[in-house]
Amino acid sequence: MDSKQHLYLVDGSAYIFRAYHRLPPLTNPEGTPVGAVYGYTTMLWKLADDLNKADGPTHLAVILDAGSHSFRNDIYDDYKANRPPPPEDLVPQFPLIRDATRAFSLPCIEEVGFEADDLIASYAREATRRGWDVTIVSSDKDLMQLVGKCAVGGGCIDMLDTMKNQRIDIPEVIEKFGVPPEKVGDVLALMGDSVDNVPGVFGVGPKTATKLIQDYGDLEAALAAAPSMKKSKLQERLIEQAEQARLSKVLVTLKEDCTLPMALDDFKLDAIPPAPLADFLGRHGFTSLLKRLDGGRGSPDRPTQLNPAKPVTAASGASEGAARQPLPEWPAVDYAAYECVQTVEALERWVSRGLAAHVVAIDTETSALDSMKADLAGISLALGANDACYIPLGHGGSDMFAEKPQQVPLETALALLRPLLESDAVLKVGQNIKYDLNVLARHGIAVAPVDDTMIVSFCLDAGRQIEGIGGGHGMDELSERHLSHKTMSFKDVCGTGKKAIPFGEVPLDRATPYAAEDADVTWRLHGVLKPRLSDEGGTRIYERVDRPLIPVVAQMERHGIKVDREKLAGLSSQFAEAIGTLEGEIYGKVGQEFTIGSPKQLGDILFEKLGYKGGKKGKSGQYSTDQSVLEGLASQGAEVATQVLEWRQLSKLRSTYTEALQAAINPQTGRVHTSYSLVGAQTGRLSSTDPNLQNIPIRTEIGRQIRDCFVAEPGNVLLAADYSQIELRLAAHMADVPSLKEAFEQGEDIHSRTAMEMFGTVDRDTRGRAKTINFAILYGISRWGLAGRLGTEAEEAQAMIDRYFERFPGIQRYIVHTLEQVRERGYSETLFGRKTWFPRIASKNGAERQGSERAAINAPIQGTSADIIKRAMVRMNPALAAAGLGHVRMLLQVHDELVFELPEADVAAASEVIRSVMAGAAEPSVKLDVPLGVEIGSGLSWGAAH
Known part of the structure; x- marks a missing residue:
């Protein structure tokens, strides 16, 4: 080891609050809150792993605040006076966090009367005087005063922001404050600090403070x-x-001469004795961390992992109790190992190797996020860990005179890649590979077969919060969670804001490591995640539902749907006129003009000027004016609230649809191409974006008018096939409710049957109430929620819920059984085996727990519904082709509905095939006790097809 000593000082106080706010409430076996303790422990462990580098620490200590009072309070009574007391459930965790630090056998330093920042400053200056380098692990702006300080002939100080994985040295401080570190205190003194109640000069903000110090020096x-x-x-x-x-x-200046509670030499890093750490983890029920320690995976021999880290052999942060297959040992990501493929000979070599490998990870680099408009900049391939390349295809400046790097011509490269990308014998693995399928399909390449690491992750961990890291399925998150590797960011390569450049203009020496890393990481993630499917029961849902859906959805996106631009523009004008009329009426009622879209101004008008009761102010000091508040006022006869709700709806529909859809028309195809996410909804439903076609009001006249703007090409019609009350049918089956099953079997109106069971009579009012109750119960609604929807008192709503359960006891059994299972296992499951995790089902926070319970009740039903329509979509094109209707195009999937485009002469034949496929989509995997009803309509527009 180099004789140069390097001290790391960890701002433990900052870690505590970050840990507290990033994790849900947890308790240990004794019932003590430990959410922040667990988060702090994992963050400390992660820091240890991240510091596995040659210039890592030789000495390390964690510095904490000993209390809320320091010498600054003696100087200024109001120092930090505005700070609220720590949350009630955090207070008992403070001593446990100190225990956690000592369990790692790390020094835990604090001193009464001084803040952690002062101790950090004092230790840092002492260490530099001894010739040591110092890194302060924090992002605290006050500590930036120390950056760049060097002792004569000694060491220097920098900072490490672990949340951004960024080193902070003099250039970074200047970029943030506009002045060097030694002047930061002067800027802070002028601008003050509302958090610490440092007064500063009233009205002087960061920009003015910086300008003053730049102009005058100090x-x-x-x-x-x-x-x-x-x-x-x-x-x-x-x-x-x-x-x-x-x-x-004086208040912001750090004290650099504190008495040091412990000698610097005592901070020397040695091996961690496993016994104290194991005892601490076991005592507080941190079983997943204990398994990592016992299994040796990620268990630090010393906190900084200066000795070579063990290669990643399994998914870090893996699910507790899940079986694991042994995985190959991989080296750390090595950017220098990647190849930039710039010649035909090199590309031929990679294609040959790919064909022999039978599994290749692929990724495309493009000019835009819209796969239907993006230009192809390059393709990356990976055949193993660090065995990856980037093939530039469209690099060089946009200026025709710009010098372009050597690269294989686009058409030549694609011709060479085609046998690999289309080979049935080679599995192509991607992360959100649907995007790549669409980009390459526009160049005439039909990529198959495929695997998608994003969707594999979703099938395994939908809704799961893993070890405090989160539950997203993007590549960057998956890489950190499962490979302990932080990937390069797009903005680091292409820049941000006005300085951002297209990827095709990035020099190849920077583009290659970024692009090849994507393929390399995807290849590794596939090796980590795919074996888990069989271990954890995810193979069925992935292989039979989600994986075969990928090319189907990609094709739907490419088809797009035609919209009538003139009709949209006319509707937009109508909306604008109606919005203007409403504004005039609202102003007339309140007696003044104001910004209706401003929650603050609207709240002041409603609750102060007009004096309506029930106004509640939030932390910001302004009244809440969300939809539920306005609906409550409207139910009390406040006509202005009704008009504001209508104004909001029209304004949203105009901006979201009648205006945005015109801009979304693709100039090449003349159609709108929405993008579907297969991982956007926790229950497995597809979600639609850019534009979102799933939020158009279904049963309103305005919604119909918008749907009328979606039209068929000349000579064709649109056909809409919609599952009828599928969630209620599934509830009847899954809850085993004989009367509901009988009603569906006989084709009865289910809401009328419920009205008869509930109220003993059927009329418009009782049927409407029954309909509301039918759907509300399946969402685990409370008596207050039902009372709000029905306009009754809570006691009456509870009586209705009780009566519903009496008439349909199977529903209550289903709810109780579902919640018991989720609390026991942590997840719900659809009839097809799709898991949805609910990590907060046992939260001490009532709102979190009740929200999880409501979602858990509905997830098996809504998820099964999503699985069924997905199975129908996968089977649809082959069934239509077998019937000689291969020209029928499936365009949209919106909730329980599929939309097709076809010649009018084929409507009858296609309807028969479509109804048969949709009605039988659950079989043979699941035999339902109720028939799946399918309603079909057709017309020249989507609206007319309903």
């Missing part, structure tokens, strides 16, 4: 120059509040 010079400044509010305040600024400078 705080005293700026104050001395104030009398000669141009007369202004700033001049007055600098003169009047000079002493306040000087006081602020």
Whole structure:
């Protein structure tokens, strides 16, 4: 090891609050809150792993605040006076966090009367005087005053922000404050700090403070120059509040001469004794961390992993109790190992190797996120860990005179890649591979067969929060979670804002590691995640539902749907006119003009000027005016609230649809191409974006008018096939409710049957109430929620819920059984085996727990519904082709509905095939006790097809 000593000082106080806010409430076996303790422990462990590098620490200590009072309170009584007390459930965790630090056998330093920042400053300066380098692990702006300080002939100080994985040195401080670190205290003194209640100079913000110090050099010079400044509010305040600024400078200046509670030499890193750490983890029920320690995976021999880290052999943060297959040992990501393929000979070699490998990870780099418009900049391939390349295809400046790097011509490269990408003998693995399928399909390449690591992750961990890292399925998150590797960011390569450049203009020496890493990481994730499917029961849902759906949805996106631009523009004008009329009526009622879209102004009008009761202010000090508040006022007869709700709906529909859809028309195809996410909804439903076609109001006249703008090409019609009350049918089957099953079997109106069971009579009112109750019960609604929907008292709503359960006892049994299972296993399951995880089902926070319970009741039903329509979509094209209707195009999937485009002469034949496929989509995997009803309509527009 190099003789140079390197001290890392961890700002433990910052870690505590980050840990507290990033995890849900947890308790240990004794019932003590430990959410922050667990998060702190995992963050400390992760820091240890991340510091596995040659210039890592030789010495390390965690510095904490000993209490809320310091010498600064003796100088200024109101210092930090605005800070609220720590959350009630965090207080008992403070001593446990100290125990956690000591369980790692790390020094835990604190000193009464001084803040952690002062101790960090004092230790840092002492260490640099001894010739040591110092890294402060924090993002605290106050500590940036220390950055770049070097002792004569000694060491220097920098910072490490672990949340951004960013080193902070003098250039980063200058970028943030506009001044070097030694002037940061002067800027802070002028601008003050509302969090710590440092007064500063009133009205002076960061920009003004920076400008003053840049112009005058330091705080005293700026104050001395104030009398000669141009007369202004700033001049007055600098003169009047000079002493306040000087006081602020004292408050923000770090004390660098504290008595050191422990000698620097005692911070030396040695091997971690496993017994204290194991005892701590076991005592607080941190079983997943204990398994990592016992299994040796990620268990640090010393906190910084300076000795070579064990290669990744399994998914870090894997599910507790899940079986694991042994995985191959992989080396750390090595950017230098990647190849930039710029010649035909090199590309031929990679294609040959790919054909022999039988599994290749692929990724495309493009000019835009829209796969239907994006230009292809390049393709990356990976055949193993660090065995990856980037093939540039469209690099060079957009200027025709710009020098372009050597690269294989696009058409030549695609011709060489086609046998590999289309070979049935080679599995192509991607992360959100649907995007790549569409990009390459536009170049005439039909990529198959495929695997998708994003969707594999979704089938395994939908809804799951893994070890405090989160539950997303993007590549960056998956890489950190399962490979302990932080990937390069797009903005680091292409920049941000006005300085951003298209990927095709990125120099190849920067583009290659970024692009090849995507393929390399995808290949590794496939090796980690795919074996888990068989271990954890995910193979059925992935192989039979989600995986075969990928090319189907990709094709739907490419088909797109035609919209009538003129009709949209006319509708948009109508909406604008109606919005203007509503505004005039609202202004007339309240007696003044105001910004209706401003929640603050609207709240003041409703609850102060008009005096409506029930107004509640939030933390921001303004009244809530969300939809539920306005609906409550409307039910009390406040006509202005009704008009505001209508104004909001029209404004949203106009901006989201009648205006946005015109802009979304693809100039090449003349159609709108929505993008479907297979992982966007926790229950497995597809979600639609850019534009979102799933939020158009279903049963309103306005919604119909918007759907009328979606039209067929000349000579064709649109056909809409919709499952009828599928969730109620599934509830009847899954809850085993004989009367409901009988009603569906006999084709009865289910809401009328419920009305008869509930109220003993059927009329418009009782049927409407029954319909509301039918759907509300399946969403685990509370008596207050049902009362709000029916306009009754909570006691009456509860009586209805009780009566419903009496008439349909199977529903209550289903709810109780589902919640018991989810609390026991942590997840719900559809009839096809799709798991949805609910990590907060046992939360101490009532709102979180009840929200999870409501979602858990509905997830098996809604998820099964999603699985069924997905199975129908997968089977649809082969069935239509077998019937000689291969030209019928499936365009949209919206909730329980499929939309097709076809010649009018084929409507009858296609309807028969479509109804048969949809009605039988559950079989043979699941035999339902109720028939699946399918309603079909057709017309020249989507609206007319309903």
